[in-house]
Amino acid sequence: MDPHLTWNLYRDVTQLFDYPFMVNAYRAGTIVAVTAAIIGWFMVLRRQTFAGHTFALVSFPGAAGAILIGVSATYGFFAFSICAALVIAASSRSSRGGYIEESAVIGTVQALGLAFGFLFVSLSHRNVSGAQALLFGSLVGITNDQVIQLLAGGLIVLAIVGFIWRPLLFASVDPDVAAARGVPVQVLAVVFLLVLAVAAAEASQVTGSLLVFALLVLPPATAELLVERPGLSLLTAVAIALLVTWLGLAMSYYNDYPIGFHITSLAFGAYLLAQGWRRLPRWTPFARTSV
Amino acid sequence: MDAFREDFRMTQILVTANPISAVSDMLSHPFMRYAFISGTGIAVPAGLLSYFIVLRRQVFTGDALGHAAFTGALAALAIGADLRLGLFAITVAGGLLLGVLGNKARADDVVIGSFFAWMLGLGVLFLSIFTTSHSAGNGAGGVRVLFGSIFGLDLVQAQVSVAIGAGITIALLAMARPLLFATIDEAVAEARRIPVRLLGYTFLVLVGLGTGQATQAVGALLILGLLATPGGIAQRLTTRPFVGLLLSCLVAVGSLWVGLTLSYALPSWPPSFSILAVASSAYVVVLVSSNAMRILASRGESDMLLDPVA
Numbered sequence: 197m198d199p200h201l202t203w204n205l206y207r208d209v210t211q212l213f214d215y216p217f218m219v220n221a222y223r224a225g226t227i228v229a230v231t232a233a234i235i236g237w238f239m240v241l242r243r244q245t246f247a248g249h250t251f252a253l254v255s256f257p258g259a260a261g262a263i264l265i266g267v268s269a270t271y272g273f274f275a276f277s278i279c280a281a282l283v284i285a286a287s288s289r290s291s292r293g294g295y296i297e298e299s300a301v302i303g304t305v306q307a308l309g310l311a312f313g314f315l316f317v318s319l320s321h322r323n324v325s326g327a328q329a330l331l332f333g334s335l336v337g338i339t340n341d342q343v344i345q346l347l348a349g350g351l352i353v354l355a356i357v358g359f360i361w362r363p364l365l366f367a368s369v370d371p372d373v374a375a376a377r378g379v380p381v382q383v384l385a386v387v388f389l390l391v392l393a394v395a396a397a398e399a400s401q402v403t404g405s406l407l408v409f410a411l412l413v414l415p416p417a418t419a420e421l422l423v424e425r426p427g428l429s430l431l432t433a434v435a436i437a438l439l440v441t442w443l444g445l446a447m448s449y450y451n452d453y454p455i456g457f458h459i460t461s462l463a464f465g466a467y468l469l470a471q472g473w474r475r476l477p478r479w480t481p482f483a484r485t486s487v
Numbered sequence: 488m489d490a491f492r493e494d495f496r497m498t499q500i501l502v503t504a505n506p507i508s509a510v511s512d513m514l515s516h517p518f519m520r521y522a523f524i525s526g527t528g529i530a531v532p533a534g535l536l537s538y539f540i541v542l543r544r545q546v547f548t549g550d551a552l553g554h555a556a557f558t559g560a561l562a563a564l565a566i567g568a569d570l571r572l573g574l575f576a577i578t579v580a581g582g583l584l585l586g587v588l589g590n591k592a593r594a595d596d597v598v599i600g601s602f603f604a605w606m607l608g609l610g611v612l613f614l615s616i617f618t619t620s621h622s623a624g625n626g627a628g629g630v631r632v633l634f635g636s637i638f639g640l641d642l643v644q645a646q647v648s649v650a651i652g653a654g655i656t657i658a659l660l661a662m663a664r665p666l667l668f669a670t671i672d673e674a675v676a677e678a679r680r681i682p683v684r685l686l687g688y689t690f691l692v693l694v695g696l697g698t699g700q701a702t703q704a705v706g707a708l709l710i711l712g713l714l715a716t717p718g719g720i721a722q723r724l725t726t727r728p729f730v731g732l733l734l735s736c737l738v739a740v741g742s743l744w745v746g747l748t749l750s751y752a753l754p755s756w757p758p759s760f761s762i763l764a765v766a767s768s769a770y771v772v773v774l775v776s777s778n779a780m781r782i783l784a785s786r787g788e789s790d791m792l793l794d795p796v797a
Contacts, residue, residue, distance in 0.1 A: 245600035246547040253708075287774075297722060299546040301774075303715025304767050306550070310708045311763040314634045318757050332611050406611060410604035417597045454615045460608025467601050 201450050212446055221335040221455075223343045225441040228399045229411055231350040233437035234357060235395050236412035237430050238388065240420055242368045246299060247284055247389065248412050250306040251396035252405040254280045257313035259401055264320040269401060270345075277397035278390065280305050285386040332404045335445065335455050342402050349398040356391050364388060365426060406456050411437050414463035421470040436466055513751050522637045522704075522758070525645040526743045528652030529701045533713040534739030535659050536697050538732045539690065541718030543670050547596060548585055548691070549714040551603040552698040555581040557707035558610035559699075560632040565617040570632070574699040581606070582695035586688045635706030637747070637758050644703070651700045655693050666690060667728050705759045712763040713739055720773050742766035 201208055213219050239248045255273045262272025287301035357364070367374040367381045375381045400408040419433035444459035513519050540549050556578050563573025581602075588598045640648070659666075669676040669683040677683050694714075701710045721735035746762030753761075 240597050243596045245596045246550065249547075249550065249600065297541075297719060299544055300541045300715045300719030300722065301770075303546040303550060303711050304719060304770055307709050307712030307715065307763050308767040311712065311757075311760040314706075314709070314757055315760040319755055332607075332614070406604075406607045409600075410608065413597065413600040413604055417601050420597075452615075452619075454611045457608045457612040457615075460605045464601065464605035464608070 212449055217336055220338045220343055221445055224338045224346055225335050225445055227346045227350045228403055229437035229441040230434055231353055231395055232408055232411035233415045233433040235392055237416040237433045239392060239412060240416040245413055246302050248392055249409050250302050251277055251393040252400045252409040253306055254309045255397040255400045255405060257309045260313045260316035264316045273397045273401050277393040281389045281393035285389045332406050332456055335403055346402055353391055353395040410460040410463055414467050418467045418470045421474050518638050521640045521645040522747055525640050525648035526637055526704055527740060528649035529704050530739040530743040531736055532652045532655035532697050533701055534717045534736035535732055536694055537714050537718035538721050538735035540714055541722055546715045547599050549694060550711050551599045552578050552581050552695055553707050553710045554603050555606045556698050556702045557632055558606050561610055561613035561617055565613040574702055578695035578699040579692050582691035586691045633706050633708050635704050635759050637704040648700055655697050659693055709759045709763055712766055716766040716770050720770050723773050723777050
């Protein structure tokens with residue numbers, strides 16, 4: 197394979213799809229970008245980034261444990277991510293210390309999960325650099341079956357979110373008023389954590405936890421800075437996620453550096469631009485009109 | 488390190504029921520002694536930092552710095568510099584940056600997440616540069632940074648780790664009182680002319696140093712356990728700050744010692760895993776028992792309310 201950029205833009209784009217692995221990478225990237233941006237939008241709104249990061253990493257012990265006892269990795273990541281979500285949900289419900297204790301519990305869950313992953317990898321006497329593949333995996337080398345699995349998982353997750361989005365939005369923006377109006381805030385919190393956990397773990401099993409976390413947090417955080425209306429902001433997040441993923445894939449096709457680096461750098465660049473735009477003084481041409 | 492492993496698998500058979508001879512047997516290996524010395528040098532400051540991290544709600548910052556440490560170490564490996572240099576440079580710089588980004592040196596959840604998603608992206612870049620330029624040591628360096636190798640330290644590394652640990656501990660204890668004040672009631676502390684912002688930055692630098700130092704022993708990914716769990720346990724057990732600090736420190740040191748001993752007895756358990764497993768089990772016990780006691784106490788109260796005679 198000898199990809200190189202030419203001045204012919206059309207040829208550059210068609211060249212991307214010369215190989216089936218790139219076609220599958222684009223399919224998987226698109227599915228992950230859309231799912232992560234939508235779930236991540238709610239995650240950013242609810243300020244649960246730390247939990248989201250933990251769930252993205254929990255697929256590592258899940259997959260490593262499943263390989264160790266010789267079952268399908270799917271069982272492993274489901275077991276671990278659901279356990280992690282329930283533990284975190286229980287801690288945020290019962291704690292009198294509120295967020296103080298919740299974050300200590302999330303940190304413990306994450307560190308213990310990773311420690312278990314390390315134990316499983318060293319018990320199964322596999323090449324330890326497999327751990328890096330699980331953590332930082334890539335979009336290249338994804339099979340057709342995995343694309344279908346991602347699509348199914350993404351559709352289920354989006355269907356659940358589509359079903360609860362109105363009360364979830366209400367409960368996220370103003371939990372007290374929502375509770376007073378009879379919205380089941382606690383139930384929604386647990387359901388959302390479960391959805392976040394399953395979505396993050398499932399996607400990171402295929403594409404690596406780094407990429408999933410970056411797509412969960414960066415596009416929604418950028419959209420939050422740019423647009424205030426909820427629906428529009430959600431669409432902006434999805435658009436940014438798609439753009440960043442597609443561009444990142446194309447860039448890593450034409451040079452040798454990893455996809456994760458390109459996608460996170462592009463997304464972080466967009467985030468920095470949005471931050472800068474927000475801080476422009478009032479008198480400059482493109483400044484925001486309202487605060 | 489493999490030689491060490493073989494060595495102490497042999498001595499496993501010699502471990503007897505006599506606990507004193509078993510301990511002296513364990514400590515007769517230089518690598519175990521170094522692990523205990525440097526581990527204590529890491530656990531004492533980590534336990535103290537942990538109490539403040541949990542109280543100041545900066546666990547996520549600790550997480551971000553741990554991941555930044557991974558990137559820094561790999562950057563140093565990729566350009567062929569000393570690993571420690573990259574570690575400390577990036578954890579301290581990262582701590583300061585997160586302070587600048589946040590309000591009054593406490594960064595927002597989403598800002599931290601955005602920052603270190605990119606940090607991880609950079610880490611992957613350096614990992615790929617490192618593994619392509621050093622094909623012989625393929626991936627091993629990265630794994631060492633991610634998960635640590637406390638059994639692989641030598642005497643000099645143990646000494647350095649104790650020296651840095653002592654420095655962090657002294658600095659933190661010296662600023663403990665004002666920091667506590669600034670954490671619990673920021674507005675009043677500011678009115679009393681306590682330099683809240685400066686304290687916040689200094690604290691983040693100390694966390695950065697502690698993270699960088701601990702990365703060598705427990706690894707960039709697992710340091711979070713030592714920074715979150717002891718503080719969480721102390722918060723549950725006491726409301727008195729200095730008792731809490733001491734408790735948090737004891738939990739960190741205790742988990743490290745028990746964890747190291749466990750890994751010595753069961754060579755297939757990596758030491759980082761044993762240490763975190765001990766700390767997390769302690770947290771579970773504390774959470775469950777304090778919840779159970781609260782339920783019992785509230786049931787007792789409601790019984791009294793229902794039955795005024797009693």
